[in-house]
Amino acid sequence: MAEQGRRELRxxxxxxxxxxLGTVGFGRIAFARYALPAIRPVxxxxxxxxxxxxxxxxxxxxxxxxxVVAYEVDTIDEHTQLGWxxxxxxxxxAVTDPDxxxxxxxxxxxxxxxxxxxxxxIHPDIITGIELVGP
Numbered sequence: 001m002a003e004q005g006r007r008e009l010r011x012x013x014x015x016x017x018x019x020x021l022g023t024v025g026f027g028r029i030a031f032a033r034y035a036l037p038a039i040r041p042v043x044x045x046x047x048x049x050x051x052x053x054x055x056x057x058x059x060x061x062x063x064x065x066x067x068v069v070a071y072e073v074d075t076i077d078e079h080t081q082l083g084w085x086x087x088x089x090x091x092x093x094a095v096t097d098p099d100x101x102x103x104x105x106x107x108x109x110x111x112x113x114x115x116x117x118x119x120x121x122i123h124p125d126i127i128t129g130i131e132l133v134g135p
Contacts, residue, residue, distance in 0.1 A: 007081065010131045014049075017086040017129030020073075022046040025109065027073035029053060029122075031092075044071075045107045051088060051122040052095065054108040067092045071122055076132065084131040088124040095119035 012020070021027070030039045042053040051071055069092055076083035095101050104119045 006135055008133050012129030012131055014127040017127050020084050021086045024073055027071055030070040043108045043110050049124060052104050053120050054110045055118055055120055065094055082132050082134050086129040089126040090122050090124035093121045095121055
């Protein structure tokens with residue numbers, strides 16, 4: 001394990017945060033369900049600055065338009081505790097255009113069971129990222 005004093009925390013720019021987010025295919029969406037916080041894993045693809053998720057109806061709320069959510073993606077090594085974390089906060093929008101939905105379905109490889117699936121776009125208002133680096 002890395003020594004506590006030997007790690008350094010660096011803030012990432014929005015561009016670096018989005019670049020790192022685009023290197024992985026899944027994250028965790030945090031949303032309100034029955035007025036309580038809920039967090040679920042989902043698959044995603046980055047489309048410009050928007051995050052598009054492929055989510056089962058049982059995982060995300062049934063009403064997805066204009067809901068404020070947080071989306072978190074990270075890669076942190078269990079042993080060294082080095083890596084990065086990106087969190088987006090923004091509003092959701094259901095992807096209803098059939099051509100867009102078909103395109104996203106081809107880009108996102110869902111790994112969670114269940115049907116039917118819904119495609120949701122997250123428009124970030126706040127992008128924060130940190131990187132834990134060693135010497």
